[in-house]
Amino acid sequence: MTGALRTVWESFTDRSGELCGPFGRTLRVVIMSVILWIGIYLCVVNVLGFIMMGVDKNKARRRAWRIPEAHLFIIAIIGGSLGTTMGMHVFRHKTKHWYFLFGMPAILIIQVALVVILYLSPLQITLF
Numbered sequence: 001m002t003g004a005l006r007t008v009w010e011s012f013t014d015r016s017g018e019l020c021g022p023f024g025r026t027l028r029v030v031i032m033s034v035i036l037w038i039g040i041y042l043c044v045v046n047v048l049g050f051i052m053m054g055v056d057k058n059k060a061r062r063r064a065w066r067i068p069e070a071h072l073f074i075i076a077i078i079g080g081s082l083g084t085t086m087g088m089h090v091f092r093h094k095t096k097h098w099y100f101l102f103g104m105p106a107i108l109i110i111q112v113a114l115v116v117i118l119y120l121s122p123l124q125i126t127l128f
Contacts, residue, residue, distance in 0.1 A: 046083030049075040053087025053094070060093070069094075073103070081108035 052075060056067040072094070076084045085104040087093070094100035 042079050045075060045078060045080040049080030049083035050087040050090075053084055054091050057091040057093035069097075069100075072100075073107075076104055076107045079111070081105075081111055 049072070052067055052072060056072070059066050072084055081104060085108055088095060088100060088104060
């Protein structure tokens with residue numbers, strides 16, 4: 001590295017080469033912000049899945065227009081599997097359908113396994 005570039009690089013790293021100072025702090029804030037938004041998204045989609053199960057059960061009792069089963073599975077696949085599974089059991093809805101009884105928990109198990117695998121993986125994101 002040239003002298004000026006080395007000086008700039010050293011101002012953003014400590015002796016071990018880790019990011020520090022204002023740039024490193026900004027990076028940590030961005031990462032925490034992303035994690036916060038992912039958490040908010042998962043809360044919203046799970047509440048939505050829970051509510052959709054309750055609404056569909058209510059409509060089933062009144063023999064009204066129903067929420068398509070594909071929509072319930074889509075909500076589960078995009079992250080609402082915990083909410084839809086809980087709604088299924090709380091409202092006792094769709095529990096006689098084998099594809100719901102086994103499918104919703106299977107989606108949840110796969111999603112949890114993916115999170116654990118990603119968390120334990122040796123992948124590292126570096127900027128330089």
